[in-house]
Amino acid sequence: APLWLVVPAAGQGRRMGADRPKQYLALGGRPVLARTLARLHEAFPGARLCLCLDPQDARFDPAWVPFAHWRRVGGGAERVDSVANALAAIRAEAGDDDLVLVHDVARPCVTTADLRRLHAVLSADSVGGLLAAPVADTMKRDDGAGRVATTEPRAGLWHALTPQGFRYGLLRRALAAAREAGVTVTDEASAVEALGASPRLVAGRRDNLKITHPEDLALAELILAAQAR
Numbered sequence: 001a002p003l004w005l006v007v008p009a010a011g012q013g014r015r016m017g018a019d020r021p022k023q024y025l026a027l028g029g030r031p032v033l034a035r036t037l038a039r040l041h042e043a044f045p046g047a048r049l050c051l052c053l054d055p056q057d058a059r060f061d062p063a064w065v066p067f068a069h070w071r072r073v074g075g076g077a078e079r080v081d082s083v084a085n086a087l088a089a090i091r092a093e094a095g096d097d098d099l100v101l102v103h104d105v106a107r108p109c110v111t112t113a114d115l116r117r118l119h120a121v122l123s124a125d126s127v128g129g130l131l132a133a134p135v136a137d138t139m140k141r142d143d144g145a146g147r148v149a150t151t152e153p154r155a156g157l158w159h160a161l162t163p164q165g166f167r168y169g170l171l172r173r174a175l176a177a178a179r180e181a182g183v184t185v186t187d188e189a190s191a192v193e194a195l196g197a198s199p200r201l202v203a204g205r206r207d208n209l210k211i212t213h214p215e216d217l218a219l220a221e222l223i224l225a226a227q228a229r
């Protein structure tokens with residue numbers, strides 16, 4: 001069965017406060033988007049890619065896509081809408097049991113080892129799952145006024161990373177249900193959880209950073225350099 005990759009890259013990245021969406025900022029001389037796609041291609045050269053881009057996006061260069069089988073899909077208002085568009089675009093070709101891995105364009109530091117391990121685990125899992133890392137900091141919930149209301153026990157808490165991977169049919173149903181219900185889902189797993197299923201947590205590296213804030217770009221450069229040693 002073919003492996004499908006969905007890369008949502010239609011966000012504006014406003015938290016970066018940069019002059020362009022974060023996927024087009026330079027990371028070690030190459031755009032973040034090119035680096036992320038290169039990592040995915042290294043792990044899965046034969047996969048089929050759906051890249052979700054803002055239809056108004058004029059910065060994108062197809063030369064950054066190393067995959068032989070790929071298509072550009074219009075992004076939606078929210079991340080979940082972008083991913084749903086991608087699933088709709090491959091409807092005629094994808095089988096319900098095909099595995100779909102969804103990976104943030106803003107995570108260029110994911111390693112090929114983590115990608116391959118996730119794929120191996122999910123290939124044998126009927127639900128699907130995600131890369132995740134145990135929480136290291138103590139977690140506080142605020143009272144809405146700048147003071148601590150409670151300390152959340154961190155044992156058993158994980159950071160949800162990407163890729164997140166599910167069977168095509170399940171993911172499509174989950175995202176459709178979430179959009180219909182109008183609930184905000186910030187990842188694929190939470191949409192699947194809302195259907196009553198329990199995605200598998202696959203322990204991944206903590207340096208699978210999501211570039212979000214300006215300081216993250218320098219951190220990502222250090223991570224990539226350290227990984228190359």
Ligand code: C5P
Nearest residue numbers: 008009010011076077078079082104105
């Ligand atoms: O903003 P955030 O970092 O949470 O976005 C996660 C991913 O979803 C990014 O890769 C971003 O480009 C993508 N996205 C999208 N369509 C949107 C909003 C975000 O593809 N409407």
